[in-house]
Amino acid sequence: MNSTISHVAAPDDARTIARPAAPHWWRLAWAGLRHHPWQLFSPVLRPLYRWYERDLAREVAAGKVPAHIGLILDGNRRFARDIGLEATVGHQYGVTKLREVLEWCLDLGVRHVTLYVFSTENFNRSSTEVECLLDLFVRESAKLLDGLHVATEKVRVKVIGQRHRLPPKVLEASDALELSTAGHKGMLLTIALAYGGREEIVDAVKALLAEAADKGESLAAVAAGLNAEQLSTHLYTAGQPDPDFIIRTSGEQRLSGFLLWQSAYSELYFCDALWPKFRRIDLLRAVRDFQQRERRYGG
Secondary structure, eight states, X not given: OOTTOOOSOOOSSTTTOSSOOOOOHHHHHHHHHHHOGGGGGHHHHHHHHXXXXXXXXXXXXXXXXXXXXXXXXXXXXXHHHHTTSOXXXXXXXXXXXXXXXXXXXXXXXXXXEEEEEEEGGGGGSOHHHHHHHHHHHHXXXXXXXXXXXXXXXXXXXXXXXXXXXXXXXXXXXXXXXXXXXXXXXXXXXXXXXEEOHHHHHHHHHHHHHHHHHHTTOOHHHHHHHOOHHHHHTTSTTTTSOOOSEEEEOTTOOOOTTTTTTGGGGOEEEEOOSOGGGOOHHHHHHHHHHHHTSOOOTTO
């Protein structure tokens, strides 16, 4: 994935830093005012803002909510730099935001959420950074679904990607998360880890050919009968609906390899907010925008 994408990642010394150090209040204030000067008037605007958010929530609840939302979590590093912290520390703030956003999606009744967490391109980073990225996943995965609402809704988790490229500790954490939620019937949360859209398609072709070879079918026969539906059954997401709606934060306008096959007819939305500063009102505005579109499915 492009290096501008921010993923759920750990500080440089993930073994000794469990939480990011709280930035000085003046750094947070300056960063907020620099990007949102209207915050000078926030004491006056706050009641109006709350009223607008409630009204927007009612409007969205009355419409059709996307069944499957894909999220590209971008902007953690820039958020940290803006408040004077090491760039990688921002990823911990991104983890906290992730739990909030999952709650908001549950409130809206979204049935499927897919997160772009760690791409195959991320393996090209330094070994120290890769280890920190994966260590944070190991540490946070067990706590990802903490919280009364998430627990009550019985969220089920599935981890997709090139699992053979992940170290044993990450595989163990992934398996534990999947097994602990396997019987749940609520929202399906898919975590794209060591994931690349092109690699997924290549792996699907390999699986299809291996299956045909086991059946003794010739390449000519496979080629003659191959179609999109057949290949879809060998994707990491087989059995899941394609995303209706994909949201990317931080203002970047590209998919960066996220669900390339599945996103053929997805509606795309690019939000300027950095991921750690993504608000409930940003999600509501995005969903309202989705509700106002006419989906043409290639038309």
